[in-house]
Amino acid sequence: MAELDPSKKVADRYLKREVLGEGTYGVVYKAIDTQTGQTVAIKKIRLGKQKEGVNFTALREIKLLKELKDPNIIELIDAFPHKGNLHLVFEFMETDLEAVIRDRNIFLSPGDIKSYLQMTLKGLAVCHKKWVLHRDMKPNNLLIGSNGQLKLADFGLARIFGSPDRRFTHQGSSDIDQLGKIFAAFGTPSPAQWPDMVYLPDYVEYQHVPAPPLRSLFPMASDDALDLLSKMFTYDPNARISAQQALEHRYFSSAPLPTVPEKLPRPAPKKESKASDVDSQDGPTVLSPPRKSRRIMPGRDGFEGNSLQEDKFDDNAGNFRQTVADNTGKNGPAPMSLDFSLFGLKPPNRPTITSADRSHLKRKLDLEFGNQND
Structure with a gap:
């Protein structure tokens, strides 16, 4: 039996829940890490067509958050590409x-x-x-x-x-x-x-x-x-x-x-979506709100509109994923999924x-x- 694509393994790890917000660069979902049971937030970022190049805003955010580890800074858990989109997995914040x-x-x-x-x-x-x-x-x-x-x-x-x-x-x-x-x-x-x-x-x-x-x-x-x-x-x-x-x-x-x-004091927690309301095959979930995010309130008409649906993960994303060596030792954080050689590229002058x-x-x-x- 052929070994599953490592990118699909990562994608299948997260059970997608409701949409948390939609912004300029993509959509944010709530998700469950099926391996740990941890609730996470996944920011799905549209990378665009090849001629538009790499989304340097997303890559810059990944690079900086890998360096900034602190209780008062959001934790970036993982990052992986899939079907031309980049997914950032964050700790979930209420x-x-x-x-x-x-x-x-x-x-x-x-x-x-x-x-x-x-x-x-x-x-x-x-x-x-x-x-x-x-x-x-x-x-x-x-x-x-x-x-x-x-x-x-x-x-x-x-x-x-x-x-x-x-x-x-x-x-x-x-x-x-x-x-x-x-x-x-x-x-x-x-x-x-x-x-x-x-x-x-x-x-x-x-x-x-x-x-x-x-x-x-x-x-x-x-x-x-x-x-x-x-x-x-x-x-x-x-x-x-x-x-x-x-x-x-x-x-x-x-x-x-x-x-x-x-x-x-904090706002009253929002009503949790039932598992039966979510297609478990629909893909992963997302965290911190994207820039200029439009908050989507529960109960609003069109909450699960087609434009916000996550494509199912398939086996075609393996060529994008490379594991980065972890220089922090065995006790350090787990290596991420993204190839950081992309940071060697320079964005066009503005x-x-x-x-x-x-x-x-x-x-x-x-x-x-x-x-x-x-």
């Missing part, structure tokens, strides 16, 4: 910080807030120690497990800091809106506050907006909290407090102490902001803040 914030039945005490902030900073401190910039910090990328532990997730935009000639791409059409919100909250930075600002490659001079008192933005915050926030929100990176320094701030040692994660874009940005900002001051 919810995220955005759901906690939006739940009107949840009241966050000062100790709860302090706990969530502390766990976020712990994850960030590990990233920065490894010279990794997350670059997409927001509540729905801060996942929360059943034990209350908060973990940083979605490293698709993350970059290694300090590489020679490294250029970072812009985030898109929302840059102006983001700058407007930052300036409205903290005022526009001046050369006196940030001397090196005028030497930035895409520097734009914009209309001055005074900073409102920090207390007006956070009226219920303690003096220690405001002091920490003022140090974290400093424009000049040379003067700004680091993540590790923030963790050592007196805010975290003063009363009330951070709430123990297991005691943090355009940077032009002088025309810079002029357009300045006009938009002057118009926005000019209207606010009228």
